[in-house]
Structures are given as structure tokens and as C-alpha cells.
Amino acid sequence: RRLRADEETRLLTAIDSKTNNPWLKPIVIFAIETGMRRSEILSLEWANVDPTRRVARLLDTKNGEGRSVPLSARAVQVLEVLPRSIDGQVFPVSAESVKLAFVRAVKRAGISDLHFHDLRHEAVSRLFEKGLNVMEVASISGHKTLQMLKRYTHLNVSDLLVKIG
Template sequence: MATIRKRGSSWQAQVRRQGSPPISKSFTIKADAVLWAREKERSIDRQELPATIKDLQSVTVGHLLVRYEAEITAKKRGADRERYKLKVIRAHQLSSLTLAKLTSVAVARYRDDRLAIVQGGTVRRELAILQHCFEVARKEWGTPLSSNPVQGVTLPEPSRACDRRLEDDTGQKLRAAIGSAHAWYLRPLIELAIETGMRRGELLSLVWPNVSLERRTAHLPMTKNGHARTVALTPKAMEVLKALPRTDPRVFPKVSGNAVRLAWERLRERAGVQGLRFHDLRHEAVSRFFEAGLSVPEVALMSGHRDTRMLMRYTHLRPEAVAEKLARATAGEANSG
């Protein structure tokens, strides 16, 4: 039974049910207190209220992450990449915390521990996954979290735009190291990444029916931003594609993103070019497109960028290349005069 008592100038209603935490609320009118108490009792009886505090003590962050991976991550286009991030998060002690002990302080500790290992941009992406996981748990899974603990944490500053270019000696080291690699796909994959600006996942999902050597194009029906695009193929890209065997509908059959990641890390170590990411090849491609004289719309067509500001983050022109272009332009003006 609910307890209704007079407290000063107001009426307090308190509801107690075995297996549920006591709840109370104050009202100016006694009739409102009685009505509220009856509604809450019905809700508890119908199990409409959130789970009890006992559930918070038995469910861990890791439990939520496992369910999130199965129900949410699995439906995403970048599922492989997100699964890797989830694996990293679950390896941290934050994952073993029960929801009853989960606080913004614990999330901040995770942030600081990760910042000692990786850059701010990586930590921001991991925290975004955590925040979405807790939000889905609160709104869709009935998890009795009163608030999202990630929202109380200051996010690290975004990573500075990478300005690393693939210098000649770096390219030579990579090519030399590939000679002893067991992964047959590394050389053509790297060459196509540089020549087309495609992402790793786009290259691995490329199928021969979408490659037209006659038109010199490769069509990508599904990309990271959800928009299809058709990439123009350079003569070098054409040469690489022609040399690949067509034993499967996929250009790179039976090659997973994780396999490429591991092969790239081994290659990077053999070549002695630590810190170079496979994604840096996309930056290199975009910069080369501009140096070749392509306009902003033409480069955006190749890279798939729909935001010019983001495209500029990918672009790192060599000052000497700009100087050569200015010299040619100046010489042309002098000759015409």
C-alpha cells in the first residue's frame, strides 16, 4: 500500500513494492498524491517501471557493449572497424564496471588512459561509440541509467590534420619490403589507393562488374557517406587492374579489412616507416590530384568528399610543386608578351 502523509503545507506520497526501490513525490493537494501513488503501483505491478537497482549491480558496461556490437554495430557499413574499437574498449577496466558504479569520473579515467597511448581523434571516436551505446541502452533497452555518463566528460581536442606525404624514399622502402611479403594483395592495393583515392573498405568491396576498362572508371555503389560515386582511373590504375587475375567477382577476393590492417602493420615494420597509416595513402592521392591540375569539383568527384572544408584537410600540397606551377605560368606570360 502507498503511504500518504502531510509534511508541512504539502502531501507526500510514498510507494513501496518488494523488488523495487521506494519512490516518493510531494503534492499540494492530497487527491493528486493519492492518484499518483495508485498509478505508480499499477505501473510496478505491470512491470512498466525501469529495472531495479539490483540490475544496475549485476549488469556491466561490457554486457552492454556485447549487445551493442550484436544489435547495432552489425548493421553499420563500417562494422569491422567499429568491432575493433569495441574490442579495445572491452579490454579496459571500464568494461568490468557494473552500471551501479558507472560514473563520468570512470569514463574520464578511460579517456586519460587512452590519451596516453593514442591521439585525441581516436579517443573521441571511441567515446562516441560509448555515448551511443549508453543512449541506446537508456532509450531502447530499458536500462535504468539516470543519465549518460559520457555527456559529463570533456572530449579531447580533435587531432590535427595529417600533413604527411608519401616521399620518394618512403615509397621505395614500401615497395622493397613488399617483395618479401606473403600477402599477394598488398602491392596492387597500395598502388590503387594512391592512384584512385579510394578507402580501404571501398577497394576491398570493389567488384569487376563495376570496373570499366573501356570507360576507365570504377563505380562504388556504397561508400562511407552513403552516396555512390564513380572514380576515374589513371593510366597506372588501369595497368594495375589489368594485371590482376579475375578468379572471383571481387577484385580482391577473400581479403578482409582486418587482414589488410595486420599485413600493413607488418609491412610498415619491415620498411621502417612507423606511423604511416594506410589511410594516409588517401591523403596522398587527393594531394596528387590537385598537383596534377584537377579542380576542386573534379577532386571531390574522385574522393567523394561533399564538404569542401574536409577536402582541404586531406590536401597537403608540396610548396615546390606550387613553385613549379608558378614558374610555368610566369614563363607562359613572358612568352606571350
């Protein structure tokens, strides 16, 4: 599922208004901007991030193959304000605490049926809407088959109307 019209704003506002997890907002924005899985975000280490070149190198992915993820200007902005942790993790927080904080924020925002993994669907769809082709999006997202990539792609009809004139 994709984020609806104002859901990103509502979610980020809900996170700002009350959360015990200071990592949640940067993680949510980073997920939307990169299309990375939660596990990939949480295992990311500073040694594998180059904000100057705007790239993050993932060594451990779901399909077992590493990949480089280009970072948008917004993703780099998120990284620039984060403190550097001693253990080298970019986001030194557990998957469980992110999951719980996300569920609470979604509820506070009054959003129904939104899961963290939906942010990956949103990111993939936005990459296509920006004009990237199938191979470029697959390279960023790490999808190996067109069938899987299609499952993550939910294009906006109004954007398609603009393209066809």
C-alpha cells in the same frame, strides 16, 4: 600525412621482399592512384569496373552515395594482371589481413607513422598537383565539403614554387 620522398618506393620494395599477402602491393598502388578508401577498394566488384573506359563505379561508400572513380593508366595496369575471382570481388581479401600486412610492410620499410588511410591523403594531394580543380577532386574522392577536402590536401611547397615562378 603524405608519403615522403622515397617512401612509396621503400614501401613497395618491402612488400615485394616479404609478404604473405599477394594482394597488398596491388591494393597499395590502387589506393595511391585512385584515392579510394580501403573499404571501397575491398568491396569493389568486377561488375563495377570497366578497364576499357577506365572507370570504377562505387555503389557503397562511407557517405552513402555512389560515385564513379576515373582510373589512371597505372590503376588499370594493376587491374589487368589480377586474377578474376569467382565471387566477383576485385580484391578478395579481408580488411584485417590488409591492415596487418600493411603494418608489417611499413615496419620493414623503416617508415614511421604511416597508416593505410594516409594513402588517400597522398592521392588527393597528387590530384591537385596534377592540376585538377576542387570540384574535380571532390568528385573523385567523394568529399562533400571543402573543409573535409582541405584536411586531405597537403601540397608540396616545391611544386607551389614552380607554379608561382
